[in-house]
Amino acid sequence: MGVCMSNTSGLLETKKSGPHALNPRGEHPAIARTNVGVPCVSLLTQETIHYVFNPDLVDKEQCCFGYSEVPETVRRGHCPSMFANGEEHRRKKAFLMDVLKECKNRVPSLLLKTILGHFEEWSLLKSVPDFEDRVYYIISEALTEAVFGTKLDGRLALTWLNGMIQLKTWIPMPAYKKKHNLAMEALPKLLQSIGESPKYEELTRLCRQHSLQAEDGMVTLMYAVLFNGCGAVTTAIVTSVARLQTILAFEKKDLQTTTQQVISEFGNMTEESLGEMRELESFLLEVLRMHPPVFDFWAVAKKDFTVSAGKVKEEVRQGEQLLGSCFWAQRDVSAFLNPGLFRCRRFLDDEEKKNHLVFSHGRFLEAASLDNHQCPGMGIAFILMKATLAVLLCYCSWDLQDMPVWSDMTSRLGKPDQLVCFTWFHFHSAEARRALGL
Numbered sequence: 001m002g003v004c005m006s007n008t009s010g011l012l013e014t015k016k017s018g019p020h021a022l023n024p025r026g027e028h029p030a031i032a033r034t035n036v037g038v039p040c041v042s043l044l045t046q047e048t049i050h051y052v053f054n055p056d057l058v059d060k061e062q063c064c065f066g067y068s069e070v071p072e073t074v075r076r077g078h079c080p081s082m083f084a085n086g087e088e089h090r091r092k093k094a095f096l097m098d099v100l101k102e103c104k105n106r107v108p109s110l111l112l113k114t115i116l117g118h119f120e121e122w123s124l125l126k127s128v129p130d131f132e133d134r135v136y137y138i139i140s141e142a143l144t145e146a147v148f149g150t151k152l153d154g155r156l157a158l159t160w161l162n163g164m165i166q167l168k169t170w171i172p173m174p175a176y177k178k179k180h181n182l183a184m185e186a187l188p189k190l191l192q193s194i195g196e197s198p199k200y201e202e203l204t205r206l207c208r209q210h211s212l213q214a215e216d217g218m219v220t221l222m223y224a225v226l227f228n229g230c231g232a233v234t235t236a237i238v239t240s241v242a243r244l245q246t247i248l249a250f251e252k253k254d255l256q257t258t259t260q261q262v263i264s265e266f267g268n269m270t271e272e273s274l275g276e277m278r279e280l281e282s283f284l285l286e287v288l289r290m291h292p293p294v295f296d297f298w299a300v301a302k303k304d305f306t307v308s309a310g311k312v313k314e315e316v317r318q319g320e321q322l323l324g325s326c327f328w329a330q331r332d333v334s335a336f337l338n339p340g341l342f343r344c345r346r347f348l349d350d351e352e353k354k355n356h357l358v359f360s361h362g363r364f365l366e367a368a369s370l371d372n373h374q375c376p377g378m379g380i381a382f383i384l385m386k387a388t389l390a391v392l393l394c395y396c397s398w399d400l401q402d403m404p405v406w407s408d409m410t411s412r413l414g415k416p417d418q419l420v421c422f423t424w425f426h427f428h429s430a431e432a433r434r435a436l437g438l
């Protein structure tokens with residue numbers, strides 16, 4: 001079961017093969033000892049991945065994802081909620097959950113307003129080569145306006161995001177270093193905009209209520225919104241647009257018709273009407289099953305324990321790194337028939353299947369809480385993803401530059417290998433405004 005490899009060769013293999021490095025012979029092990037840049041015990045099935053979610057057994061390593069890290073220079077030494085443990089995590093998560101709860105009902109209308117403005121602008125362009133970045137601008141403008149009362153500069157936010165993660169290696173990485181320097185320069189500008197935002201006083205009051213220093217709270221919130229939130233949502237939208245290209249024509253037509261029916265019935269896009277778009281939801285869940293934006297969940301054993309899967313057992317020692325592979329757990333044949341096949345209606349035909357999704361750092365149907373690291377932004381994420389895709393499906397036309405192909409490169413976060421670009425884009429703006437009562 002053990003694979004002897006140095007950190008450097010392990011890292012290079014992981015960079016080359018992504019999650020396939022964990023399953024090189026296609027044997028689908030439940031547990032594997034390997035080296036992906038650091039030695040780790042990887043957990044690859046529905047049965048074993050849950051050990052990585054158990055705070056009684058594991059802790060988060062401060063600001064590290066196994067072989068990579070978020071250096072203190074891009075977070076002013078503060079520790080975002082997803083890397084915090086125990087009491088610090090509880091305080092930070094409680095603060096974030098309060099903020100997200102307060103702003104959620106503003107998200108649909110702010111998003112639609114932002115989408116209309118951007119799509120009208122895209123329509124005037126000859127082509128949209130930077131489609132991926134432009135989705136990030138839409139999502140971050142809408143979400144930052146909901147949270148801070150003013151939109152933060154999307155380009156600055158993306159510069160910060162793109163330079164945040166650094167590899168732990170001696171190999172010189174000039175491209176990473178350059179992005180890191182740009183991210184460091186973006187950070188004070190973003191914090192300044194937040195300091196001048198209409199909601200700043202209210203947010204710092206909330207920080208005090210949760211015993212957080214203002215800057216600690218703001219960096220934590222910025223990370224949650226721009227990294228956890230906008231990063232993952234943008235990726236899922238881009239992957240969905242690529243997937244729309246690969247499904248059968250009648251399946252795409254069905255998605256369009258059923259979404260259009262809901263819009264006609266409600267005449268708007270609110271949490272309620274979005275909740276009725278069940279075909280679109282099943283399509284999205286299938287995108288997130290096959291192409292989760294976060295492939296790997298990392299943790300460190302805080303005591304010795306045994307991981308078991310049927311007859312297979314592995315002793316884990318305190319201090320060892322664990323890697324829960326969301327990518328493989330969501331391709332586990334014990335839960336999903338033909339897991340390598342993209343099936344739009346998989347979650348419509350069988351609702352129970354949702355229990356086996358773990359892309360939110362735990363069971364999809366289990367709520368986020370102060371005692372777990374599960375994503376507290378799922379409600380908002382589905383509003384953002386469904387509303388954007390509904391407008392794209394019902395009121396836009398485009399052509400992709402390349403037929404999407406997936407070799408599951410970790411750096412692409414679930415998106416196809418090549419950048420997703422439009423050779424042309426048209427937005428039926430008047431029709432959209434009429435249908436949505438805008």
Ligand code: HEM
Nearest residue numbers: 081082224228229232233294359360361373374375377381
């Ligand atoms: C499809 C979209 C999304 C996916 C797939 C996703 C997934 C995840 C995952 C896997 C984690 C755990 C990361 C880890 O601990 O290693 C996480 C945490 C988190 N997410 Fe999301 N997320 C999404 C959208 C959002 C949105 C829209 C927000 C905010 C509005 C958000 C806020 C957070 C926060 C604050 C955490 C940290 C939780 C904690 O500290 O316990 N996420 N998310």
